[in-house]
Amino acid sequence: MHVDVKKLGNIPDGGGWRYVGRHQGEKHRAATQSKSRNAYGGPKVGYAFVHTVIDDHSRVAYTEVHDDETAVTAVGFLHRAVDWFADRGVTIERVLSDNGGAYRSYLWRDNCEALSITSKFTRPYRPQTNGKVERFHRTMADGWAYARCYTSEQERRDALAGWLHQYNHHRPHTACDNQPPFSRLINVPGQYT
Template identity: 85%
Template structure:
């Protein structure tokens, strides 16, 4: 492809060559007509007579004697995956320049360690389903309940322990201390749009998980999304017969992550991290009830207003079409 400022595009090159070869124009006259030099017209005329195309030739040399060999390139990539060392360290092992190592890693998309899985060293393979509802991710986030007066994260260990003891109507452990329990945040997030549905419960049993899934299916259906598949980890609630039977009744195909591989369910894991930073630990809550009441407004902000990098810096709801209340 010719550069933007070329005097002759491939179409005009062909026209110039035809005028000279087929209509007998002098080369000097054709050059003056198209305001180019005499050698330029001569070059395209010679190519036309030889039957060659009018496009620019590649500037790549026919041979590159100093090109890095394939065995060295392959060994460089293997060492990067296995050892996760930088260009300077790898260049000492391979006997080549660090700049050469960096070029090899950039070509293989391994120039940044963030592109490499920490557990296995393999390149991270990202995926996204083509339309909303094709796949949803489900998981549970376990949070410690907040005592009345605030937790230790904001009021300190000493005052936090006092607040725990002073919290009324809580069972006691064998040492007489209060057992505040946990809040289990059940999340269903769409793979394509990143729209999230969340509920807080006091357990993570199969009955609770099934109830969350049924309500999430209805919630997504009201917004024009039909859930086709659901991806979960291998927890007891999701491996139960009740879960599989409910998925079959809802015409949803259950899928499971590889054991000890939470990266497969990374979209909901990343949402839980965002939720923890933006809601669970965003400010000092004086009670667990206050924190739970704040979830609905934060979730609305996440779905409708918060820019998401996976959605081209637009809110997740922008990936849905003609949804009631989409722009509120």
């Protein structure tokens, strides 16, 4: 498995600058910031952190959007990903990640050991080593994150599940002989009833 986090700017209420233009986008951002506050009382628009695990063989992806990329969030995500893949007949044995703080933490290491997962790291400053998840993030940005005009961050987050289903079950993938990634999972429970 390859794991990584993609950082995206949150969309202000009314839409972001990519679709409504810089001038109107700044107005939407200012209005959103004046309504919402972070834990310290400052304006909040901030970032969304998309945590992703992608299977090296099948290219099946599991992803969640969170408000941070801390070790606690990454470990919780790993546990949910292990359960999600187990429901589909896949056992995670190894996880390849970059050298981010969440993946270098003792919490990550201890949880990987508890789940019987070997944690491996890419060489520093070599994102090509984790290229499968990096390419997935580019496809995700084009197909979901910036594919259309979302009027709020929540609307974009709600659209992720449908896009991910399309990617895993229906979108042809060149690494899978132009079949969807899910076609390479041959031991999914209930598949041969």
